[in-house]
Amino acid sequence: MAMVEERKHRTVLKFLGKLVLWIMLSTSFWYFEEYYKAHRLINNASSALNLFLTASILYSIGRYIMITLYKKRNEHKSVRGNFVLGINRLTAVLNTSTAIIAIMLALGIDPREFVTSLTIVAMAIAVTFREYITNMLSGLFIMFNDQLSVGDRVKIGGYQGRIVDITFSSLLIQDEEDDIVMVPNNLVFTAPMVNFSAHRSSLFYVRFELPLQTAVEVDQLEARIQKTLINHPYLTGDDDLHLKVVEIGKDYVKYKMDMHATSSSNKLHRQLENEILKEVLQFKREYDLDQ
CATH class of the missing domain: 1.20.1300 (3 helical TM bundles of succinate and fumarate reductases)
Structure with missing residues (x-):
């Protein structure tokens, strides 16, 4: 603010x-x-x-x-x-x-x-930069309608993630690996597209990382998170709320939990994410004290 x-x-x-x-x-x-x-x-x-x-x-x-x-x-x-x-x-x-x-x-x-x-040169430039010009026009069309918005979770062709910005040339999408992917605006109109945030029940996910040695106790963490989220008023109740292992490193494990909120509001997603991460921090703190 x-x-x-x-x-x-x-x-x-x-x-x-x-x-x-x-x-x-x-x-x-x-x-x-x-x-x-x-x-x-x-x-x-x-x-x-x-x-x-x-x-x-x-x-x-x-x-x-x-x-x-x-x-x-x-x-x-x-x-x-x-x-x-x-x-x-x-x-x-x-x-x-x-x-x-x-x-x-x-x-x-x-x-x-x-x-x-420069009329002849301009025609050559128009042909050379045809893709950029059409992308720019597509970008303007996206900006002035309500099909897509910054913050929406989308799947466009083979790309999936959250839109973090819309420019004249492309959509900037943050995928599940936290990488920023530049998707040409034209792809919105030429490839299959799903806007998960356009619906009342909105999919989002929470990612976090814990030391490798805590993996043996992760079932306890999963149970604690499920207890926190079960019958939560801002979740649809359609999810099993299981932790998924995304990556195992030399001394860490990355986890992810998918869930559906009752709203596509980014503020609500951040609130739910904050509740889960608090449980993760409390779990990590108690684990360290027991060691």
């Missing part, structure tokens, strides 16, 4: 900084008109900067209005989409495009003539 507030604070400060700079620059055009006319390079650079600041401020205002209206409209609904993420990404693209145009103007290049002269 503190990070969110800090991010909002930085966004407001950045907007105010751009607004103050734009006001000062716009005012200078009135008071130093003759100076700008006498110094062409400075005039071009100032005009380009003014264009970028004007567009960026308008983008920020439009972004704020659209997000506010969206949140107001859906304040009493359970929203799973990525509308805010999509707006933020789109604003970044618009700012970048405007910055490129502003740099051209500062250098005395007419963007229209530049684009016209």
